[in-house]
Amino acid sequence: MDGKEFSRLRSIKGMKWTKYPSDILPAFVADMDFEPPEEVSEVIEEMVRLRDFGYRFVDIDRLIPAWVNWQKTQHGLEVPEGYCKIFTSSIHALEALMVLHTQPDDGVVLFSPVYHPFATAIEQAGRRLVDVPLRESDWTIDMDRFRDSIDEKTRVVLFCQPHNPTGHVFSKAEIHDFAEIADEKDLLVISDEIWSDLILGNKSHLPLADYGTGLRERTVTIGSASKTFNLAGARCSVAHVGHLPTIEKIDLFPEHFLGQPSSFGAAATVAAWTYGKPWLEETKEKLRLNRSYVYDKFKSSDVRMHKPEATYLAWLDFSQTEIFENPAKHLLKEAKVALEPGSKFGAQSGSFARLNFATETEILEEIIERILKAI
Ligand SMILES: Cc1ncc(COP(=O)(O)O)c(C=O)c1O
Numbered sequence: 001m002d003g004k005e006f007s008r009l010r011s012i013k014g015m016k017w018t019k020y021p022s023d024i025l026p027a028f029v030a031d032m033d034f035e036p037p038e039e040v041s042e043v044i045e046e047m048v049r050l051r052d053f054g055y056r057f058v059d060i061d062r063l064i065p066a067w068v069n070w071q072k073t074q075h076g077l078e079v080p081e082g083y084c085k086i087f088t089s090s091i092h093a094l095e096a097l098m099v100l101h102t103q104p105d106d107g108v109v110l111f112s113p114v115y116h117p118f119a120t121a122i123e124q125a126g127r128r129l130v131d132v133p134l135r136e137s138d139w140t141i142d143m144d145r146f147r148d149s150i151d152e153k154t155r156v157v158l159f160c161q162p163h164n165p166t167g168h169v170f171s172k173a174e175i176h177d178f179a180e181i182a183d184e185k186d187l188l189v190i191s192d193e194i195w196s197d198l199i200l201g202n203k204s205h206l207p208l209a210d211y212g213t214g215l216r217e218r219t220v221t222i223g224s225a226s227k228t229f230n231l232a233g234a235r236c237s238v239a240h241v242g243h244l245p246t247i248e249k250i251d252l253f254p255e256h257f258l259g260q261p262s263s264f265g266a267a268a269t270v271a272a273w274t275y276g277k278p279w280l281e282e283t284k285e286k287l288r289l290n291r292s293y294v295y296d297k298f299k300s301s302d303v304r305m306h307k308p309e310a311t312y313l314a315w316l317d318f319s320q321t322e323i324f325e326n327p328a329k330h331l332l333k334e335a336k337v338a339l340e341p342g343s344k345f346g347a348q349s350g351s352f353a354r355l356n357f358a359t360e361t362e363i364l365e366e367i368i369e370r371i372l373k374a375i
Contacts, residue, residue, distance in 0.1 A: 005360055011365075027367050028339055029341055030313065034282075034286070037044065043268065044267065047263070047267060060307050061084055064238055067223055068084065080247070086258075086261065087222075088258075091117050094190055095121045097239070097241070099192055107129075107156075108128065109146070109154070111163075112159045112349070113133075113165055113349040114165075114346065115160060117239050118192075131149075138168075141178060154187065159178075159230050160295055161207075164195060166310055169201070169309040183215070187218065193208075198227060207221060221239060222238075232323075233263045274275075294314050301375065304323060325351070329341065334374040335371050335373065336370060
């Protein structure tokens with residue numbers, strides 16, 4: 001493979017294109033191969049041109065208003081700025097708020113398979129992981145199992161809407177049942193909604209905080225430009241904390257305790273939320289095409305996949321193939337393609353692997369061809 005775009009990808013220092021030797025095509029970590037919106041590059045270039053590297057808070061101060069406005073225009077979610085807090089990444093927000101609301105050994109629920117840092121966060125914080133596996137037939141929550149898994153020391157539930165790695169968008173009916181249980185069991189809900197701008201099907205994003213006051217008042221909604229605009233390096237996240245006691249606890253901390261994003265990350269993020277809409281629409285079109293391409297290719301093979309309703313991730317089930325034991329390991333060696341191993345997302349997912357399809361057509365075609373040849 002050659003061409004200008006391929007050389008750019010080969011020269012960047014991000015982990016996607018540096019972790020493996022150059023004969024491996026990377027489709028593991030959730031960075032896109034597309035350049036972010038031009039307005040993002042312009043604002044960073046302007047900072048470099050002016051050597052504007054000092055104490056520069058202007059964009060940090062604009063982060064919350066820019067996110068609140070983005071949520072309103074994108075998803076109709078209206079949240080007061082005074083209930084929003086800035087964090088240095090989505091997982092920073094998730095960890096800080098989970099730790100703040102729990103004691104060691106308290107239970108924290110997650111719905112596996114799920115973005116693996118959720119489980120790591122629970123375990124490293126010395127909290128008890130309460131795993132409620134999703135139903136493999138349609139990635140919905142088994143509500144009875146959810147209710148039964150909660151004891152009096154279970155305090156938090158981690159939600160991911162839309163869901164990584166399955167691409168599932170939880171429906172209103174599911175959120176209704178979920179909300180009833182969260183209320184009955186008095187759980188703090190930490191809802192990671194950083195994929196919400198990347199719904200590719202016909203559904204709209206349903207923010208948990210918009211379901212009704214009962215749920216809003218126990219929910220933290222985490223937002224970020226990192227997935228939507230390919231800006232994971234910005235290290236910037238905003239969370240709406242609907243749960244008043246948690247806001248009060250955060251406000252007891254000294255000013256710098258939770259850290260602060262850099263002025264570069266803030267500037268990039270504000271530019272994306274302010275000017276990025278046309279770029280996002282174009283990017284979603286490309287992702288829809290790629291999603292169909294991947295789906296159609298695997299349809300006639302032994303690899304099974306649901307068409308993801310959101311994200312740019314294909315959650316591939318290799319259980320009907322000969323490489324069912326550790327497909328990602330096998331494909332790295334035999335196909336020279338790097339996927340995320342399914343077992344990272346849940347103990348039951350060893351025969352799965354996650355493929356990131358946010359890449360150029362030529363690269364995607366080569367990745368799929370190599371996988372199909374190897375199985
Ligand atoms: C669901 C989910 N949450 C959080 C993250 C990480 O986001 P951040 O870099 O803002 O911590 C990812 C990255 O892929 C993700 O998929």
